[in-house]
Amino acid sequence: MKRKFSSSIVFSIITALLFVSIYSCSSDDDTVTPTGPADNTINGTVIFVDTNFILSGGTYLISAYPSTAWPPMAGPTAYDTLHINRNNNILNRVYSYTLKDISPGSYVISVGFRKSTGGQSPIMSVYGCDTARAIYGSTCFLNPPLHAIIGTENQGVQDIDMVSWSDTAKKVY
Numbered sequence: 615m616k617r618k619f620s621s622s623i624v625f626s627i628i629t630a631l632l633f634v635s636i637y638s639c640s641s642d643d644d645t646v647t648p649t650g651p652a653d654n655t656i657n658g659t660v661i662f663v664d665t666n667f668i669l670s671g672g673t674y675l676i677s678a679y680p681s682t683a684w685p686p687m688a689g690p691t692a693y694d695t696l697h698i699n700r701n702n703n704i705l706n707r708v709y710s711y712t713l714k715d716i717s718p719g720s721y722v723i724s725v726g727f728r729k730s731t732g733g734q735s736p737i738m739s740v741y742g743c744d745t746a747r748a749i750y751g752s753t754c755f756l757n758p759p760l761h762a763i764i765g766t767e768n769q770g771v772q773d774i775d776m777v778s779w780s781d782t783a784k785k786v787y
Contacts, residue, residue: 651770656762657712658774660696660725663745665705666781667698672729674698674780676711681720681761685787692716696725698780707780718768720761724787725778736785739778743786755786 651657656678667674677690692713699706713723723741739745742760743752762771779785 651772652714653768653770654716654764655712655714655770656692656716656721656723656764656774657710657770657772658723658776660709660711660739660776660778662707662709662778662780664780664784665707666779666783667705668727668780668782669698671731672727672735675726675728675735676713676776677724677726678713678716678721678762679724681722684722684758685756686724691721716764718764718766720763722758723762723774723776725776727782736782737787738780738782738785739776740786741774741776745777745779745784745786 660676674696675690675693676696677693679686679690692715694711694713696709696711698709724737725739726735726737728735737755740755740758741762742758743754762774764771
């Protein structure tokens with residue numbers, strides 16, 4: 615009886631070691647998901663400092679313009695629509711965005727409002743120029759100190775976070 619019990623313990627130990635050995639020798643086919651932004655993208659967050667949103671007649675946009683073509687005289691290289699919404703009758707003030715298919719280069723990022731009827735679209739914020747500057751007459755937005763840069767290897771840029779007015783009367787451009 616003792617021999618039978620002893621041989622079952624030995625068998626169990628050998629079986630366990632065999633499983634451990636097989637598991638540790640197996641190949642890792644798990645794909646490692648890279649962290650960071652996708653190639654040729656710019657992403658971040660816009661925080662609005664007020665809730666004077668225009669809820670009809672146009673769309674809030676976050677846009678990328680080549681820094682060599684700033685201030686803008688034509689459309690942006692890329693843009694994303696900010697879908698302004700209400701939750702429990704409270705307007706959200708924080709929005710995430712992603713700008714896609716952007717070629718390597720240096721870009722000025724802005725928050726603006728595109729009117730449905732056309733005409734001049736006010737810009738309420740420019741990356742690197744705080745919204746308070748619009749009140750005090752600063753011209754920072756004409757030559758913003760910060761740019762989003764897509765390198766020659768197409769690596770994306772993340773955390774281009776901005777603070778913006780929602781009230782188009784407080785435009786910076």
